[in-house]
Amino acid sequence: MRKSNEKLSQGDFSFPMDFRIWRDCFPDADKNYSGTVFTHQGIQPEEILEKSKEYQWILHVEKVEVLNNRCIIFLDRKKTFRYVLTHVLESRKKENTENSPRKVFLEKITSDSQTLTDYRAILLDKVLINILERSRKFTQVPTREVADICCVITSKSSTALQQGDKKILPGVVLDSRTGKKSSAVPWTECLEQKVKECELVARHRYGFRGSGNSDADKMFENLGRASMILELLEAKPTSPVAFGGSSSRGAAFVLYNSARMETLLEAFKFKKFPETPPLEDTDFGLLTEPEEWVLLLNFIASEEWMIENCISQIDIGRIGPHLICSYLQNLVTTFSAYYRRVQILTDNRQQLLHTLHARIQLLRALRMVFNRTLALLDIA
Known part of the structure; x- marks a missing residue:
């Protein structure tokens, strides 16, 4: 699925119709089928409009076109403006969180080093905590015993890990003037x-x-x-x-x-x-x-x-x-x-x-x- 960024006259979303691109979504289908995903399912692209109403899509579809073997979807802009702006301006809390968000534990690694690479690791840790706070699919937990995923952000490649932990090792910070590792200045x-x-x-x-x-x-x-x-x-x-x-x-x-x-x-x-x-x-x-x-x-x-x-x-x-x-x-x-x-x-x-x-x-x-x-x- 592709979202249009600049050529707004060519629709808001589009996707290729060649069945071969979608065949992994249909494990029981004939892998050699050479038609479109629509002919395979016995429907017309225009039926997306009716399906969007039947299943009450939150973004209303205005029309559907076919161009160069791609299905192009145009949204109803007036209704989309109203829904999105109302959702943003009137929502106060993180809603509709997944029923079972995956639990993430972040191991704290302290270091006396003060290089820019160390600071990059500190920033990555802070930002990851902020992202997890906003995520609907993942949540941070205080102990590794209840975690589904354990991550360690460290600037030291020699940092030892417990079995199953995922190491996030930031790339080094280089001095833009010399192209060499920046380590002399805190x-x-x-x-x-x-x-x-x-x-x-x-x-x-x-x-x-x-x-x-x-x-x-x-x-x-x-x-x-x-x-x-x-x-x-x-x-x-x-x-x-x-x-x-x-x-x-x-x-x-x-x-x-x-x-x-x-x-x-x-x-x-x-x-x-x-x-x-x-x-x-x-x-x-x-x-x-x-x-x-x-x-x-x-x-x-x-x-x-x-x-x-x-x-x-x-x-x-x-x-x-x-x-x-x-x-x-x-x-x-x-x-x-x-x-x-x-x-x-x-x-x-x-x-x-x-x-x-x-x-x-x-x-x-x-x-x-x-x-x-x-x-x-x-x-x-």
Whole structure:
């Protein structure tokens, strides 16, 4: 199943119809059958529309087409906006957890070493705990006796394991200037340097003019720490990662767009627009800009899938916090393009309010998902 990312005119989801791709799903079928999965089952692709209604799919299908031997599904956008935004904005707790989530025990390994590779291991441990807290399919347990899966995150390849434990060994952190292992400088000093770099980026690239007070210092400290986290976790955990260079700009771009969201919502309050109506009375059919649909389908609606995908292979000792970094970067890239192209806060005129209210609800959900995703990475 493929989800469309950019070519929205070609549907929202699609899948190949060649039966040979699906034959493992039908163990009793003729393995040499050369038709489509639909002809094998004696149905037409268009019947997906009726089946979606019969089985009450939570995402409503509007139409189904066939193109180049692929079945293409178009969602009912108005209903999808309403369902997803209501689910995000009105849900308060982790619901619909699996009846028997798999239990994961994380062995704590302490080390006196203070290299960047050691800090990468510390970050992986924190992020994995956060992911397990949000997961519906896995849960962390305090003892190994009741665990289905036991994991050890360590920067030392020599760490001894108990039988059956899965070792997660982070790749070494390299100095981006030399390409060699970065071990001479403690990670705490690297963080101090990163804070200074982020202050320069904020002042020269984004025009920050604040004075050197405690609030500004705290902001630069948070920005430096966020930059360091994103830089160390953006690659697969087992792959080496280069630290240093201009990566601070990426973190600044992420947090700058976070500030944009907050500023828009604060301005909505400050300008005393009429408050948004209840979600059930909001006309989401007015959200017709392509970025609005991408933000909903690829990010807001995909949050839970992204979380589960990060630990889908934890049973063999593989985790994917780099997927969170990629998700964040793609989200802010799409939002930034939307922000530049579309005037979200319009004049306070009656004929414009319905569209404004729909966009504010979208923005509130996006901010909520964005902040939760930052929290997964232990970023305030």
